[in-house]
Amino acid sequence: MLFAASLVENRPLGPSSFVLRLGGARALSSARPGQFVMLRGQWGRDPLLPRAFSILRVSPQDGECEILVKAMGRGTRLLAELVPGATLSVLGPLGRPFPEPQAGRTDLLVAGGVGLAPLLWYAEVAHERGLTTELFYGARTATELCLLDEIERTGSSLHVATEDGSFQGRGGVTGRVTAALRAYLEPAAPGPNPHVLTCGPNPMMKAVVQLASAHHLPCLVSVEGEMACGIGACLGCAIPLVAEAGGTRPFGYACVDGPVFDAARIVLP
Numbered sequence: 001m002l003f004a005a006s007l008v009e010n011r012p013l014g015p016s017s018f019v020l021r022l023g024g025a026r027a028l029s030s031a032r033p034g035q036f037v038m039l040r041g042q043w044g045r046d047p048l049l050p051r052a053f054s055i056l057r058v059s060p061q062d063g064e065c066e067i068l069v070k071a072m073g074r075g076t077r078l079l080a081e082l083v084p085g086a087t088l089s090v091l092g093p094l095g096r097p098f099p100e101p102q103a104g105r106t107d108l109l110v111a112g113g114v115g116l117a118p119l120l121w122y123a124e125v126a127h128e129r130g131l132t133t134e135l136f137y138g139a140r141t142a143t144e145l146c147l148l149d150e151i152e153r154t155g156s157s158l159h160v161a162t163e164d165g166s167f168q169g170r171g172g173v174t175g176r177v178t179a180a181l182r183a184y185l186e187p188a189a190p191g192p193n194p195h196v197l198t199c200g201p202n203p204m205m206k207a208v209v210q211l212a213s214a215h216h217l218p219c220l221v222s223v224e225g226e227m228a229c230g231i232g233a234c235l236g237c238a239i240p241l242v243a244e245a246g247g248t249r250p251f252g253y254a255c256v257d258g259p260v261f262d263a264a265r266i267v268l269p
């Protein structure tokens with residue numbers, strides 16, 4: 001559904017990340033973790049295309065939703081400058097979500113950068129159902145980490161990895177997030193029936209998929225490539241499908257077939 005939302009709050013989190021809280025977003029009440037929106041401010045023709053963002057969480061009671069954004073290019077920098085009262089056009093909820101959290105499974109959530117958004121929401125939903133999750137969160141340096149207190153409120157076990165070792169509190173390790181995941185998995189994962197859910201930059205997700213595969217663990221990835229329409233019309237978000245998976249199509253489309261995919265079904269770019 002395409003609708004106009006109004007910005008309630010633009011909360012800065014660090015050097016370039018911020019959370020947009022949107023009001024008038026009741027149309028997103030049924031959204032689930034992993035789904036996304038196409039977002040655009042009222043900035044004329046440049047940039048023309050809306051930008052894709054995972055939903056950080058929705059609050060059906062007051063018709064609000066939150067989006068975690070990292071300023072990267074022109075569109076996200078314009079979003080960073082928005083002040084409360086600004087109108088945004090929102091298309092969503094879009095895409096296929098992660099499966100529901102369920103008892104008897106240990107969900108290993110592996111996040112890099114703003115890939116934290118759908119996984120933090122997933123951890124919150126799991127927490128509401130009395131389930132706990134393991135959350136692995138990687139960044140280059142401590143100042144890029146955000147929403148740590150919100151992660152803690154989910155009761156999730158937090159495993160932070162910074163490449164420069166600048167975050168040593170709360171069990172932080174030096175290295176990539178896969179180092180923290182490997183330390184958990186080896187010699188044997190402590191929780192029953194481990195499943196990996198990951199979202200972040202493609203090189204990180206590739207390494208996570210390899211590690212999961214080496215341990216024979218099911219793995220779901222949520223891809224964050226470029227999207228122009230978000231609804232399967234432009235065919236710009238094609239992602240190669242693995243031939244052996246039994247499908248007849250050579251490509252899937254991240255916006256309608258994903259963004260959440262079984263890692264065994266796709267070839268990450």
Ligand SMILES: Cc1cc2nc3c(=O)[nH]c(=O)nc-3n(C[C@H](O)[C@H](O)[C@H](O)COP(=O)(O)OP(=O)(O)OC[C@H]3O[C@@H](n4cnc5c(N)ncnc54)[C@H](O)[C@@H]3O)c2cc1C
Nearest residue numbers: 051052053054069070073074075076114224225226227228
């Ligand atoms: C499913 C999904 C979820 C995401 N979730 C988040 C999130 O939670 N937080 C976050 O910060 N970022 C998220 N991203 C990434 C976010 O969409 C990009 O960071 C954002 O689009 C960058 O926009 P920009 O204008 O700042 O950067 P620019 O580099 O200026 O623009 C990049 C964008 O331009 C558009 N574009 C430019 N050229 C083309 C072209 N030839 N064809 C098609 N499209 C084109 C695309 O929309 C592309 O994404 C997500 C992306 C996807 C696909």
Ligand code: FES
Nearest residue numbers: 230232235237255
């Ligand atoms: S973004 Fe247009 S088809 Fe997927």
